Structures are given as structure tokens and as C-alpha cells.
Amino acid sequence: MLQLHHIHKTYRQHTVCHNINLTVQQGELLAILGKSGSGKSTLLNVIAGLVSADSGDVFINQIRHTHTPPERREIAMMFQDFALLPHLNVWQNVAFGLKMRGVPAQQARTLAENRLAEVGLHNHAERTINQLSGGEQQRVALARALVVEPKVLLLDEPFSSLDTHLRQQLQQQIRQLVKQRHIPAVLVSHDPAEACLMADQIALLHSGSLIQHGTPQALCAQPINAAAARLLGCLNVRDTHYVPPTAIHLGQGEPCTLIQSARQPHGWLLVLQHPIWGEISTLSDQAPPNQHIAVQIDETQIVHFQAA
Template sequence: MLELRHIHQRYADQPLLQDVSLQVAASEVVALLGPSGSGKSTLLGITAGLQAPDAGSVWFDDQDITALAPERRRFALMFQDFALFPHLNVLDNVAFGLVEQRHSRRQARALATQMLEVFGLAALAQRRVWNLSGGEQQRVALARALITQPRVLLLDEPFSALDADLRVALRGEFRARIQAAGMAALLVTHDEQEARAMADRAVRLVDGRLLATW
């Protein structure tokens, strides 16, 4: 289980997160709501280990992992701006995490090829990512986040660039995979309908505090 305990963060003397605590169980999806600038992406970054909080701790399965490097957490973070590797093609962007986990390049590409099928990207495997459409890039980022079978899945506005049909299809795909793999998932979204469709419950960041919403 993922647990955030009493997280505090401030920038330039302005408090952003104040005593934020949250638990997300295995197979649970929690939606993280809140206005623009309220600290949602910051909280995901702290959870992923990209930045240390000013105070507070991050726990996984009763271990304090606050000081653990991001690549050792087996968490996947899908960034709001995708952060794909521009010099790699679609297939190698998706395979990257597996190569990092010491799979052979051949095996990584074979698994990535399957993942591309799931996300309707098979025909784009050899394309460079920088000339893909926004929705195509978003699907590459989703495939890349799921392929390493993370223990925790952190999604920052994951479906925002997709058309309505694709969005509905991928929500279902994600839910099923999260449950099958027993992942804990934190989903940042502005879309209340999406939160309702995907999440078991929702919390909202308001003035630096986390409020249970439903």
C-alpha cells in the first residue's frame, strides 16, 4: 500500500502543500482533483521521488521510501507533458523501461510490440515521437507507463488529449490492468466524469490541504 504522511511543501515562502496525508491500497484508484496550481503535479513528483518534500514521508508496504531513488521504487509516473524521448522511435520509447529493468533488447521489443497493439499504435512503431499527434503521443506515454508493471501508477491528466471514444476505451483498459496487477493508482484529472468512471474515491487539494470528496 502507498502512503503519504504529513507532506509539507513550500515555494518562495508560499505554502503549497500543508500536512497532506493519503493512503492508496493495492488495486485502488484514487482521483486527485483540485484547481490549476493547487499542487497536484507537485504531489505526484514527491510520490515518485523526483523531489524530496520539505517535511513528511512517503511509504510503501510499511517501508519509508522517502529517500529511495525514483528508479528503485518501481513506480510509474506519466507526466502531464508526456516527456517522451525525442531521439527514439515509438517502439523504443515503450521498450525503454524494460531495457532499464535489464530485459534483453529483443525481449523488451517483443513485449513493447504487444503493448503497442493494445494502444492502437502498432502501425506507428518505427515513427519518431516528435512528429506524432498529441493523442498518439499520449498513448505512447500510457503504454510506457504500464509496460514495466509498476507497483504504483501515477497519472497526470492521462487522457486529456484523446478523443471521446478512445478516452472511454482506455479508461476501461487501465482499470482492468490496475486491478489485475494489484497496482495502487493516483489519477490527477480536471474531469469529474473521468474521475467517477475510473476512481474508487476522490480527494481534492484546496488551499494546500487534502479533503476527502467522495
């Protein structure tokens, strides 16, 4: 289990982590969502020991690691840019961390090959890194992260350079491995869809503060304020309220002007001008009419944000 207690960090007078408290259980993946500069990487680096917090504590499996050097925290990190060593082949890259820990060469090779098999790369062990695609390189990075049997897995936007298909494959694979290995994992992301797909819980960071924390379903149903709703990628967000697309029904109620329609994989995304609620977006399984459409909003599903 990973626990953060009252983590606080400032750079000069600028607070980048403001009294952060979080717990990630074994086999659970926590996604940290926030805008650029909100403090996501700083928090990850505090967990890894690469940055010292001004105050607060990091616990791994109930043991305080606040002042443990990074190499003794038993944490594995995966980054956006893979950080593989080009002069070593695939299995040597995976075995590198074991070699540094003094594991005998043959044993390190066997363990590396087992991890490569786990990520579907057992036939690529002898290749050089530049003979691999981006997705394969990222799976080598995953095998390398897991081979040292880490107590915590940290993922700093590891999918941003992959195409949609590879990204989905690796997202699923990481989720499965975190469950199988029963380790806590923390994923830093800008992408609400990725966070909702992968995470058991999401923490929303805004200017260094944790503004909301919970399951993806709970957060999307009741975002605490407009900033939280926007971070979650919700449509129909105003500073005072949020209308979930599911609260909007087509075919009766107020006539609305159709501003825009776009075909999506799961139907039509419509943007409408409603006489009371202003611009709203909804999904429809039917092709929209030309200019006007009747819309009813189910007011019971409107979430009103707390006053700031």
C-alpha cells in the same frame, strides 16, 4: 499499496501540501481534484521523489521510500505532453526504460511488443512517433509506463490534449489495466466528471489541504463545504447549502421563472429562479414550458455545509 503519512511541503512561506495523509490500495485509482495551484502536481512529485517533502513519509508496499531516489522507486508517470522520444520508433520508445535497466535487447523488444498489443498498437511497432495520432501516442506512453512493471502508476492530467472519444477510450483502458495489474494509481485532474468516472476514491485539495476524501458517490451526496461541492462540479451550490438536482421535482410547488434551458444528451438542463432558494438547476426529461414552471424541493435531500 501506496501510503502518504503527514506530507508537508512549503515553498518559502507558502504551504502547498498541508499534513496530507492518504492510502491507495492495490488495483485502486485515487483521483486528486483541485483548482490550479492547489498543490496536486507537487503531491504527485513528492510521491515520485522528484520533489522532497519538508516532513512526512511515502510508503510503497509498506516500505519507507521517503529518501529513495526517483529511479529506484519503481514508479511510472504519465504526463499531459506524452514525453516520447521522436528519434526512436514506437517499440524502441516502449523498450527504452527496459534498456536503461540493462534488460537484453531481444527480451526488451518482446516485452515492448507485448505491452503494445495490450494497448491495441501491435501493428504500429515500427512506425515513427510522428506517424501516430495524439491518442496513439498517449497509448504508447501508457505501454512505456507499464512495461517496467511499476509498483505505482502516477497520471498527471494525461487526457487533457485528447478529443472526447479518445479520452473516454483511454480512461477505460487505464482503469482496466490498473485493476488487472493490481497496482495503486493516482490521477491528477481538474475534471470532476473524469474523476467520478475513473476513480475508486477522490481526494479534494484546496490550498494545499485535503478537505474531503472518499468514494465519488459519498462525496457528491455529502460535500463537506461549498468549495468541495464546487470542485465536484455540483450545481445549486451556495456557501451554506447544496441542493442536489435529484431533490428538485417539477410540476408542483412554487412557481418559478425559467432563466435558461439547454438540451443535454440525457434531457433538458433547466435554470430557474425559486422564491426561497434563489437560482437552482435541475434536469428534466420534458421540454420546458415558455416562461414559468412549478417546482418543489424535497428538503430531506438538502445538504447543509459545516460552518467554516
